[in-house]
Amino acid sequence: MLQPHLAHLMTEENVLVKSSVDNCPTSSETEGKDENPFNFQPQVIHLPKDHELFEDGDVQRHMYLQNLYISAADEEPALRVSEFACHISGCTATFKTLQEYEHHYNSLHRHVCCTCRRSLPTARLLDIHIQEWHDSLFAVLAQKQDMYQCLVEGCGLKFRTIKDRKDHLIIIHKYPPDFRFDKIRRDNRDKRRALPSDTEMEVVTDVCESEGMCEVVCGTTSNQRDPDPSDMNVSEENTGHMETSASTAPDPTEPTKPRYSYRVPPNVCFGQGSVRGFRGQRGKRK
Amino acid sequence: MWRLKKVCHKSSRPDNTEQLRLKRREQERALRQARRDKQLFSKRLLLSEDEEHSTEQHVTKIPIYSSLILIIYVSTQCTSGKCGPEKEASLKALSRALRDPSAQTKFIKLENSIHVLVGLLTGSNTECRLLAVRCLHELSHSPHSAVSLACLPASPYLLTYLSGQSTKFTELCLYTLGNLCPDNDAVKDKVLSQGIIPALTNCLETQMHNLALVEAIGFTLSQLLQEIQSKNLHTFLYYSQIISVYSSVKLFINLSTHFHCLLLAALPLIVCWVFFYLSHSIPGDCSVLLSHGALSKCSSLLVSIGGTVAEEKKDEGLELAVWPLLRCVGNLLSSCPVEHLSEQVDTRLLAALCALLNVYLKTQPALAREAAWVLNNLTAHSTDFCSALLTQNLVPDLIQLLPFSLGINTMILRVLANVAHQKKHFCDQLVRLGLLSALCATLKMADTEMVVLSLDVLNMLIDGNLQVAEEFVKQGGLLMIEALQYNHEGELRQRALYLLEHKLSPCVCLCCSFSCVSSLG
Numbered sequence: 001m002l003q004p005h006l007a008h009l010m011t012e013e014n015v016l017v018k019s020s021v022d023n024c025p026t027s028s029e030t031e032g033k034d035e036n037p038f039n040f041q042p043q044v045i046h047l048p049k050d051h052e053l054f055e056d057g058d059v060q061r062h063m064y065l066q067n068l069y070i071s072a073a074d075e076e077p078a079l080r081v082s083e084f085a086c087h088i089s090g091c092t093a094t095f096k097t098l099q100e101y102e103h104h105y106n107s108l109h110r111h112v113c114c115t116c117r118r119s120l121p122t123a124r125l126l127d128i129h130i131q132e133w134h135d136s137l138f139a140v141l142a143q144k145q146d147m148y149q150c151l152v153e154g155c156g157l158k159f160r161t162i163k164d165r166k167d168h169l170i171i172i173h174k175y176p177p178d179f180r181f182d183k184i185r186r187d188n189r190d191k192r193r194a195l196p197s198d199t200e201m202e203v204v205t206d207v208c209e210s211e212g213m214c215e216v217v218c219g220t221t222s223n224q225r226d227p228d229p230s231d232m233n234v235s236e237e238n239t240g241h242m243e244t245s246a247s248t249a250p251d252p253t254e255p256t257k258p259r260y261s262y263r264v265p266p267n268v269c270f271g272q273g274s275v276r277g278f279r280g281q282r283g284k285r286k
Numbered sequence: 287m288w289r290l291k292k293v294c295h296k297s298s299r300p301d302n303t304e305q306l307r308l309k310r311r312e313q314e315r316a317l318r319q320a321r322r323d324k325q326l327f328s329k330r331l332l333l334s335e336d337e338e339h340s341t342e343q344h345v346t347k348i349p350i351y352s353s354l355i356l357i358i359y360v361s362t363q364c365t366s367g368k369c370g371p372e373k374e375a376s377l378k379a380l381s382r383a384l385r386d387p388s389a390q391t392k393f394i395k396l397e398n399s400i401h402v403l404v405g406l407l408t409g410s411n412t413e414c415r416l417l418a419v420r421c422l423h424e425l426s427h428s429p430h431s432a433v434s435l436a437c438l439p440a441s442p443y444l445l446t447y448l449s450g451q452s453t454k455f456t457e458l459c460l461y462t463l464g465n466l467c468p469d470n471d472a473v474k475d476k477v478l479s480q481g482i483i484p485a486l487t488n489c490l491e492t493q494m495h496n497l498a499l500v501e502a503i504g505f506t507l508s509q510l511l512q513e514i515q516s517k518n519l520h521t522f523l524y525y526s527q528i529i530s531v532y533s534s535v536k537l538f539i540n541l542s543t544h545f546h547c548l549l550l551a552a553l554p555l556i557v558c559w560v561f562f563y564l565s566h567s568i569p570g571d572c573s574v575l576l577s578h579g580a581l582s583k584c585s586s587l588l589v590s591i592g593g594t595v596a597e598e599k600k601d602e603g604l605e606l607a608v609w610p611l612l613r614c615v616g617n618l619l620s621s622c623p624v625e626h627l628s629e630q631v632d633t634r635l636l637a638a639l640c641a642l643l644n645v646y647l648k649t650q651p652a653l654a655r656e657a658a659w660v661l662n663n664l665t666a667h668s669t670d671f672c673s674a675l676l677t678q679n680l681v682p683d684l685i686q687l688l689p690f691s692l693g694i695n696t697m698i699l700r701v702l703a704n705v706a707h708q709k710k711h712f713c714d715q716l717v718r719l720g721l722l723s724a725l726c727a728t729l730k731m732a733d734t735e736m737v738v739l740s741l742d743v744l745n746m747l748i749d750g751n752l753q754v755a756e757e758f759v760k761q762g763g764l765l766m767i768e769a770l771q772y773n774h775e776g777e778l779r780q781r782a783l784y785l786l787e788h789k790l791s792p793c794v795c796l797c798c799s800f801s802c803v804s805s806l807g
Binding site: 036037038040041042043044045046047049050053054055056057058059060061062063064065066079080081082083084085087088089094098101109 | 310313314317318321324326328329330505605606609610613616617619620647648650651652653655656659662663665666667689690691692693695700703704707708727729730731732733736737739741742743745746766769770772773774777778780781784
């Protein structure tokens with residue numbers, strides 16, 4: 001593939017490169033960590049005749065010399081369209097078209113619970129999930145009132161227990177008994193979960209936050225705890241990742257894992273447009 | 287005979303095409319590997335007329351035993367002084383026999399074999415001369431370098447005959463010399479000191495009207511120059527010889543562009559390669575060639591070709607001429623100071639390059655990539671060319687090309703970045719032409735370099751212009767930047783962070799409100 005060699009171009013010794021004489025408009029402000037990382041300069045690129053870029057042309061020429069040249073109409077076209085890749089750190093999915101990419105992103109990375117990293121298909125289900133799983137006030141209120149909402153939009157009914165709601169869904173709305181977005185939260189898991197996230201928080205604050213790297217939203221956390229794999233709407237691409245990340249998932253019993261200090265703290269969330277956590281921290285550090 | 291030879295196959299049998307295609311692909315792979323090993327040389331074999339016109343392509347293999355007999359017979363004929371049709375027939379048979387590589391090696395081991403041939407080459411029987419040179423030609427086509435070395439005694443005669451008037455004979459001499467050159471440094475040194483370059487220059491000047499010969503000269507020159515080492519050029523003698531070659535080639539090209547349509551199609555494809563190799567044979571930078579007007583010559587040729595191509599009068603095989611011209615222009619531009627650029631190069635070259643890009647995008651993407659490279663070199667430091675790109679309305683087409691990989695999109699984005707870098711109001715024009723939405727797509731691409739360049743361009747477009755930032759956010763680009771903050775590539779993280787902090791921060795609130803609206807809907 002050409003790209004790595006193109007990047008090479010700038011540093012190869014036998015390549016004569018002339019850089020711009022003018023000042024770059026985005027001049028670097030050398031204020032500690034606020035350095036401007038943008039260093040694009042227009043460059044005239046000189047290529048030696050043995051350069052890889054010239055390979056196809058040379059081959060065509062020699063095919064002609066050796067009487068092997070066929071006009072291009074006989075051959076299938078060799079043009080390729082650039083692939084798209086999901087840039088969420090840890091997600092290694094690639095796509096051929098923009099639509100596939102958008103679909104993947106919108107399905108998996110938009111409505112994501114910040115606390116437990118579960119990906120939910122709609123904003124409403126996300127809200128319900130956050131309320132029921134991570135809101136302590138909800139837990140208190142649920143003991144006295146009917147708090148569990150019916151999952152079907154427009155129904156509006158509320159129930160005292162999860163089981164009641166589930167029965168309602170099955171009987172009235174004809175939902176399957178193993179509906180994927182109505183899992184029961186398991187308490188001991190969450191307690192265990194709290195432990196590694198605290199330590200990770202600590203480790204993160206020690207490290208420069210701009211090196212932060214978020215693990216895939218659904219992958220690493222789920223394979224740790226869920227015996228049933230269909231806990232969330234995980235696409236095939238991520239299952240592949242889950243396997244690979246199984247070996248790299250942090251063991252919750254070991255508190256400090258410098259190599260996972262890149263974990264995004266729990267109060268940072270994607271998909272809703274605002275990044276609250278890091279900004280706050282950065283402000284504090286200054 | 288210069289015509290583009292298609293692969294001759296028994297076209298009546300369609301099932302053969304698949305086999306041929308496979309065979310061709312295999313050979314292509316072999317050529318690529320040879321190039322990587324820096325062993326990419328080709329030899330040309332000129333078929334005799336009766337062979338060319340026959341539909342069968344099989345080579346009659348005469349057993350080696352009989353070729354020995356033949357040479358013994360021929361040499362006895364020679365010494366006996368009898369010149370007759372039997373001798374000619376036997377020479378003809380010998381040349382057929384020498385097509386076999388093992389016959390070639392056996393032949394040179396025979397005592398006096400080359401001596402006999404050289405004798406016939408210089409003898410009084412012209413038919414025998416022709417046949418003898420044909421035998422030498424077959425020998426020169428051998429894959430074994432020992433055979434080429436063995437043919438060396440004939441070289442001074444071959445060179446002498448270059449200034450002769452017999453075109454068929456001269457053509458054979460040329461191709462023989464061309465085949466001999468790449469094999470061995472010893473051969474190359476010998477022919478250089480025997481004055482091959484002035485001989486070729488002279489031949490070119492006198493035979494300029496004969497396209498077949500010009501192609502042959504081009505072939506020989508390019509074989510010579512392809513791997514010329516700087517040690518061969520240590521004397522100024524060779525240096526000036528090369529300049530004179532260039533002048534002659536230029537003369538030829540002047541002649542051909544005068545008869546635009548006709549000869550452009552007939553432009554011997556190989557001559558252009560000479561240009562390219564010339565630009566590499568002079569060590570150091572190309573200012574010498576520049577002072578001889580090489581850049582303006584090559585660029586005006588490209589402009590003519592671009593014009594032809596844009597009118598959809600693309601000739602088959604034209605790309606073989608375009609390649610070396612693109613490379614010459616590309617590399618010469620790196621030696622040309624910006625102040626002189628406008629004098630040497632017409633701004634119409636931009637349109638020509640874009641036309642070439644579009645036409646060859648699907649059939650020869652490598653050529654499209656090289657055209658994009660030349661565009662980059664043109665626009666890198668020159669305000670005139672950047673503004674011409676905008677005024678000639680070439681940018682929308684370039685934006686359309688951003689989805690294509692194989693290095694095409696990175697080069698094109700680099701060109702657009704050059705334009706944005708030049709002036710502030712170029713950025714505004716680029717935004718008006720729809721670059722922001724294209725960037726929203728390129729930011730999602732798998733190739734890291736593409737994403738880095740996209741961020742660089744975005745930074746330049748947004749710089750100081752809040753409206754552009756808002757527009758970008760409105761198109762949903764903020765999410766991408768936020769996601770990029772946590773990417774595993776450091777370059778991407780730093781840039782994304784910087785953008786969010788300094789350029790896009792006033793727009794974050796705007797984005798929140800938008801995303802709330804979108805999530806409710």
